[in-house]
Amino acid sequence: MWCVGPLDSITVTPSPSLALFGGVGKTPTCSLHLHYPSRPLQALPTFTLANPKSYSKRALSFRCSAALTPELKNTLDKVVTSHKVVLFMKGTKDFPQCGFSNTVVQILRSLNVPFETINILENEFLRQGLKEYSSWPTFPQLYVEGEFFGGCDITVDAYKSGELQEVLEKAMCS
Amino acid sequence: MGVTKEQVEASLTSKLNPSHLEVVDTSGGCGASFVIEIVSQQFEGKRLLERHRVVNSALEEEMKEIHALSIKKALTPEQWKKQQEAEKPKPAA
Known part of the structure; x- marks a missing residue:
């Protein structure tokens, strides 16, 4: 994979928004940890699907276009508005695992x-x-104030033009 | 595996009819990372985020294989012209 460090070195820092994920419900019966077989599951955000049976069907098209379940959408609605500025990234604030995320x-x-x-x-x-x-x-x-602001290029551009500073200032004052 | 520079160019050319297009493969050969500069009339009236969305959706198929797409420039022909003129070295006095 690209710009990914050793997966075993990831540490999960409990944070209010992660608690949101954890708070959704029980560990799903399906195996979400397939992609990371060597890592413990308990610290991972978990998602519950209303109907586990329908999940197996969904899992088949996992990579295609059925990843966003209504449950996940609800959770994400809450997460992006839980803080004024939320960054979904590869790695953590203290240990970014991708140059773009680090930027x-x-x-x-x-x-x-x-x-x-x-x-x-x-x-x-x-x-x-x-x-x-x-x-x-x-x-x-x-995400700024629950709204998608952009990826790395857009953020860099907006930073250079001063637009990002404006948007963030506005968000902090509101 | 991976996507070629030509594939990216072909998709962008057919969907966005660009007046200027530069695609650089920055993957070092695996075809998973590209830097793009594109000028298209279709960006008119769109802010940067929307322009990037237009490019992303034009490359929807390719994006399944591309892991890093950097859109350095997404300009309208008018903006491009202005930029070119600004960058042109002034004739010596």
Whole structure:
């Protein structure tokens, strides 16, 4: 894979938004950990599907276009509005695992705004669902006040033009 | 496996009819990473986020294989012209 470090070195930092994921319900009966067989599941955000039977069908088209279930959409609605600035990224704030994600973290840090990050490498289900949720094929994905702001290029551009500073200032004041 | 620069160019050309297009394969050969500069009339009246969405959806098929797509420029022909003129070295006085 590209710009991904050793998966075993990922640490999950409990955060309010991750608690949101965990709070959704019980561990699903289907195996979400297929992609990361060597890693423990308990720390991962979990999702419950109303009907596990229908999940097996869904799992078949996992990679195609059925990743965004209504449940996941609801959860994401809550997550993106749980903080003024939310960054879905590869790795964590302190240990970005992709150059593009790192760039956005550094920009946000330099602007001194509080922001929450969610590591999409921790959960393949979340990762695929988010692509649909944001209609955006890549990561990082930056959300400001519940609205999709852009990926790395757009954030860099907006930072250079001063638009990002404006948007963030407005968000912090509201 | 992977996508070629030509495939990316062909898709963008047929869908967005660009007046300027530059695709650089930055993957080092595996075809998973590209940098794009594109000028198209179709960007008129769209803000940057929407322009990127237009490019992303034009490359929907390719994006399944591409992992990093960097859109360096997504301009309208008018913006492009202005930029070109601004970059042109001034004739010596």
